[in-house]
Amino acid sequence: MPGIAPPLLPLTLRDVVFEAGGKRILDGVSLTIDPGPRTLVMGPNGSGKSVLLRLCHGLLLPSAGTVGFSGPEYVNGRRRHAMVFQRPVMLRRSVLANVTYGLALAGVAISERTKIAGEALARAGIAHLALQPARVLSGGEQQRLALARAWALRPELLLLDEPTANLDPAATMAIESVIQAMHEAGTKVVMVTHNLGQAHRLGDEVVFLDGGRVAERAPVDVLLRSPASREAARFLEAELPWS
Amino acid sequence: MGDFAAASRAAVELLASGDPKLLEIVALSLQVSLSAALIASVIGLPLGAALAVSRFPGRRTLVVVTNALMGLPPVVVGLVVYLLLSRAGPLGELGLLFTPQAMVIAQSILVLPIVVALTRQAAEDAWAEYRDLLHSLGAAPLRSAVTLLWDIRHSLLTTVLAGFGRAAAEVGAVMIVGGNIDGVTRVMTTAIALETSKGDLPLALGLGTVLISVVVAVNAVAYLLREAAMRRYG
Numbered sequence: 001m002p003g004i005a006p007p008l009l010p011l012t013l014r015d016v017v018f019e020a021g022g023k024r025i026l027d028g029v030s031l032t033i034d035p036g037p038r039t040l041v042m043g044p045n046g047s048g049k050s051v052l053l054r055l056c057h058g059l060l061l062p063s064a065g066t067v068g069f070s071g072p073e074y075v076n077g078r079r080r081h082a083m084v085f086q087r088p089v090m091l092r093r094s095v096l097a098n099v100t101y102g103l104a105l106a107g108v109a110i111s112e113r114t115k116i117a118g119e120a121l122a123r124a125g126i127a128h129l130a131l132q133p134a135r136v137l138s139g140g141e142q143q144r145l146a147l148a149r150a151w152a153l154r155p156e157l158l159l160l161d162e163p164t165a166n167l168d169p170a171a172t173m174a175i176e177s178v179i180q181a182m183h184e185a186g187t188k189v190v191m192v193t194h195n196l197g198q199a200h201r202l203g204d205e206v207v208f209l210d211g212g213r214v215a216e217r218a219p220v221d222v223l224l225r226s227p228a229s230r231e232a233a234r235f236l237e238a239e240l241p242w243s
Numbered sequence: 244m245g246d247f248a249a250a251s252r253a254a255v256e257l258l259a260s261g262d263p264k265l266l267e268i269v270a271l272s273l274q275v276s277l278s279a280a281l282i283a284s285v286i287g288l289p290l291g292a293a294l295a296v297s298r299f300p301g302r303r304t305l306v307v308v309t310n311a312l313m314g315l316p317p318v319v320v321g322l323v324v325y326l327l328l329s330r331a332g333p334l335g336e337l338g339l340l341f342t343p344q345a346m347v348i349a350q351s352i353l354v355l356p357i358v359v360a361l362t363r364q365a366a367e368d369a370w371a372e373y374r375d376l377l378h379s380l381g382a383a384p385l386r387s388a389v390t391l392l393w394d395i396r397h398s399l400l401t402t403v404l405a406g407f408g409r410a411a412a413e414v415g416a417v418m419i420v421g422g423n424i425d426g427v428t429r430v431m432t433t434a435i436a437l438e439t440s441k442g443d444l445p446l447a448l449g450l451g452t453v454l455i456s457v458v459v460a461v462n463a464v465a466y467l468l469r470e471a472a473m474r475r476y477g
């Protein structure tokens with residue numbers, strides 16, 4: 001299906017301003033998100049990373065400027081981009097039903113939902129939890145479910161907001177391998193992360209935000225080794241390099 | 244104390260013997276209060292859910308008013324419904340005063356704010372949690388509302404039972420609009436009031452025991468359902 005439709009990407013943000021509660025949270029962001037390389041969004045707390053992702057996903061509308069995909073966002077009733085939130089939202093249903101719910105909304109035939117959902121759960125390594133209530137899972141398992149729910153929808157663009165924040169190393173590894181698999185399957189990954197090690201492992205390029213502006217955009221190696229902007233340099237000094 | 248012991252013994256005998264008069268009163272009580280809880284739920288559940296997810300000027304005021312109305316004094320509700328249904332009142336033509344239907348109407352009004360307020364609270368909490376995800380997955384407003392109500396169905400059942408408990412235990416409204424007519428509109432609470440004033444303590448105590456059992460059972464069921472739901476769905 002996506003083959004016939006015009007490509008979704010690039011996603012273009014032009015002079016995007018977002019204001020809320022009397023505060024300017026994004027202050028003139030212009031960006032082009034191309035298909036292919038894994039894009040990381042980094043920056044200090046409160047720099048507007050989550051707001052940026054929400055604007056890309058259409059959960060927020062810019063106060064000024066434009067956010068636009070080059071192709072249609074829906075194909076056959078199915079949204080072509082998906083988002084995984086920092087705090088996963090678990091429906092009061094079973095693990096499996098959390099995935100099939102998304103498939104139902106995407107217009108997938110009822111006869112196919114369980115099979116597709118089962119595959120996604122297996123991919124995320126939580127197939128054995130399919131019949132458990134989602135809300136009693138551990139934090140890492142919930143995040144894997146959130147990824148499986150997004151994966152089942154076969155998005156062309158996946159937006160991830162700190163998917164491994166507050167997770168232990170084992171859970172982090174599991175999540176990272178799912179993200180890597182999605183990348184290899186051709187999904188464009190845009191991910192917010194704080195973790196420098198993760199940035200090395202999972203990133204190709206970094207968009208560095210500071211105070212609601214793009215301070216720097218560079219390949220991961222370049223930005224993490226020799227940042228050109230003072231903002232990124234200050235951020236790297238503060239972060240523990242081995243974390 | 245001797246009075247109480249004797250009356251208790253008589254009450255137990257009355258209950259054990261399945262006294263038809265007592266059973267009739269219990270049955271009417273349950274019928275009236277369950278009907279009221281049902282009607283209030285049919286109206287109140289969608290209203291509460293709509294109030295939870297909508298944003299309009301005056302919404303906060305409406306929320307505060309709904310919460311305040313949970314404490315409506317039953318006698319005042321009874322008085323207002325009496326005035327509406329009395330022969331000279333706007334709905335006098337219907338001839339409903341001193342019938343079980345009048346009691347159902349009064350108790351429905353009493354229970355409605357409870358259902359609306361508790362539903363709004365539960366739906367609002369769930370909505371705060373679900374909103375981003377439902378938007379992300381592309382759920383239309385109606386679909387979102389249905390998802391929300393379905394996912395909090397256990398809280399809603401508790402809400403309905405709370406409404407029923409309130410109705411079954413009140414005396415002021417049913418007394419005024421029902422008139423406590425023997426065999427027609429006499430329910431547990433009005434019978435207890437009457438029998439106590441007449442000095443027939445065994446019947447009053449027997450009915451009191453049944454009433455407490457019903458209220459305790461309803462609360463226990465509500466509690467257990469919630470517990471089970473929490474365990475299953477978190």
Ligand SMILES: Nc1ncnc2c1ncn2[C@@H]1O[C@H](COP(=O)(O)OP(=O)(O)O)[C@@H](O)[C@H]1O
Nearest residue numbers: 020021023025044045046047048049050051052
């Ligand atoms: N809807 C909102 N209303 C008011 N302030 C907001 C809103 N969303 C985010 N903010 C504020 O905007 C700033 C950036 O938020 P966010 O994008 O979440 O930062 P982060 O880079 O840590 O993800 C923060 O100061 C936050 O408090």
Ligand SMILES: [Mg+2]
Nearest residue numbers: 049050086161
């Ligand atoms: Mg954030």
